[in-house]
Amino acid sequence: MENVMPPRPTPRLLSMRPLLAAALATLLWTGCATTYRSDVPLYQQLGGEETIKTFTGKALSRVAADPVRGRSFKGIKMPFLIDSVANYICKVADGPCVYEGQDMQKSHADLNLGGSEFDTLVQTLREEMDAAGVPNGAKNELLRRLAPSRREMVTH
Numbered sequence: 001m002e003n004v005m006p007p008r009p010t011p012r013l014l015s016m017r018p019l020l021a022a023a024l025a026t027l028l029w030t031g032c033a034t035t036y037r038s039d040v041p042l043y044q045q046l047g048g049e050e051t052i053k054t055f056t057g058k059a060l061s062r063v064a065a066d067p068v069r070g071r072s073f074k075g076i077k078m079p080f081l082i083d084s085v086a087n088y089i090c091k092v093a094d095g096p097c098v099y100e101g102q103d104m105q106k107s108h109a110d111l112n113l114g115g116s117e118f119d120t121l122v123q124t125l126r127e128e129m130d131a132a133g134v135p136n137g138a139k140n141e142l143l144r145r146l147a148p149s150r151r152e153m154v155t156h
């Protein structure tokens with residue numbers, strides 16, 4: 001009589017099973033890490049207060065050092081400003097930080113900011129969040145929350 005049993009997987013394929021399972025787990029984990037999770041406070045997904053201060057400080061320092069884009073920062077005490085902006089961002093991200101500064105309209109009113117200046121800072125923040133290893137989902141959620149302040153700061 002003819003044998004109708006399906007062929008059994010080769011031992012080689014069987015031995016690759018743990019490898020395939022590990023690859024799948026890595027894929028799932030990466031997927032989770034890059035997606036914003038509404039059940040975890042955003043500031044935690046951004047890496048906590050320390051990381052927020054790091055990427056904020058680097059972004060502000062880079063823009064301030066630019067010969068053209070940095071014009072608004074002349075005479076500004078950068079360590080104080082960095083602390084204040086980091087606390088603001090931490091608070092926007094539902095963190096426990098206390099922000100004691102003015103609202104965005106008042107604090108930028110005298111700077112005569114253009115749209116492209118705002119966009120440059122946002123792009124620099126994006127790059128520094130990437131450098132700090134902030135997952136894409138958390139990064140985009142923070143930028144989404146900051147976006148409405150553009151119309152409060154930009155005057156032309």
Ligand code: HEM
Pocket residue numbers: 063069072073076081084085088100101102103107108111113117118119121122146149153
């Ligand atoms: C996402 C965009 C921005 C955010 C979240 C932000 C946030 C802040 C915060 C929280 C303060 C501190 C206010 C206070 O302590 O009373 C501040 C002040 C300041 N910001 Fe921004 N800012 C943004 C865009 C910009 C841009 C585009 C520039 C210039 C290129 C700028 C330049 C300044 C300067 C110079 C001050 C100090 C003003 C002063 O003390 O007279 N900011 N910003």
